[in-house]
Amino acid sequence: MVAICMAAMVSGCGGNNGNEKAGGAQPLPAMKLAYVSAKVYSEYPAMIEGRVNVEIRPQVDGTLEKILVNEGAFVNAGQPLFQIKGGVYREQYNQAIANQHAAEAALVNARLDVDKITPLVQNKVVSDVQLKAAKASYQAAKANVEQAKAAAQSAGISLGYTTLRAPVSGYIGKIPYRLGSLVTKNQNESLTVLSDVQEVNAYFSMSETDFIRFRGQYAGATIEEKIRNVPPVTLILADASEHSEKGVLQMAGGQFDNATGAISMKAVFANPQGLLRTGSTGKVRIEVLYNNVLLVPQAATTELQDKVFVFRLAEGNKAVKIPITVSGKSGNSYIVTTGLKPGDVIVTAGLLKLKEGAVVKPQFDAPQI
Secondary structure, eight states, X not given: OHHHHHHHHHHHHHHHHHHHHHTOOEEEEEEEOOOEEEEEEEEEEEEEEEEEEEEEOOSSOEEEEEEOSOTTOEEOTTOEEEEEOOHHHHHHHHHHHHHHHHHHHHHHHHHHHHHHHHHHHHTTSSOHHHHHHHHHHHHHHHHHXXXXXHHHHHHHHHHHTTEXXXXXXXXXXXXXXXXXXXXXXXXXXXXXXXXXXXXXXXEEEEEHHHHHHHHTTSOOSSHHHHHHTSOOBEEEETTSOBOSSOEEEEEOOSSOOTTTOEEEEEEEEEOTTOOOOTTOEEEEEEEEEEEEEEEEEGGGEEEETTEEEEEEEOGGXXXXXXXXXXXXXXXXXXXXXXXXXXXXXXXXXXXXXXXTTOBEEEETTSOOO
């Protein structure tokens, strides 16, 4: 009787397993693919520079007498920045002015000689040779005046160079020199760098492959026209936040770098609050609109080495694991170029408990699990 009961129990258990296998379709979320439009964002590491970066260098030799600004301060165009001790240059200017006055006095005397000799020649009291000599002396005196004026102007320029002024409005960089330092017009290091950051340029590099794809995505007969049709770009800052102002894409280089195989680009951003400074880093995000593409949620894929797979439902809703080719991302979805077609049904969740060949009951309206 014990043997009969055990046989009956085994038979009963086997019957239950058979029922599970016969009707064991797994209910899993699924989606039917169709062509859609998708926005894709490409990001490129960028180096930020001010619109104008001017090295402030001395034009004359001397001792640094005054530093009139602080590091990091904002200055306006024409504002004095540094003062070089200018006593020697002032004396040279004064000497040049005195030489100019002496030359002008000599010119007056030469003019008087010409005026005095002219009537004597007309009355044949003296020969015209003396008049010619007087006129030649007058021309020489006139040339001396012009030369003296040029020397005075040059001395005045040198004197003016003893005060270094801001050529543009912007922010003062590091000042490596201190009061009393000897500065020369041939020195290697600048006194400081002045950056105009009302607008900034974000420089980045685009690979040849990306550039070829870029050219085909926008309307226009030339690269310049295509760039003008690019939507405003976004600057992602180092803390992953977005800069408040949108930028305009521009070309920065005319040819590819042989070493890197990339071409230089730049995006120009307004910087009204002066938050961006020269030397900052970030990423330039460019938006591209793709039409008639297939999107697959990233959660519906698995990766093995360098390949991406999805579970497509074949005849009888059997799950088939197939590789797909991905060309980019749009939000949390992949853009699929090969491996799938419109009308295909894929499983979108529960992949960890799904085996190839398993029968799936697609839940098109079910929440993702």
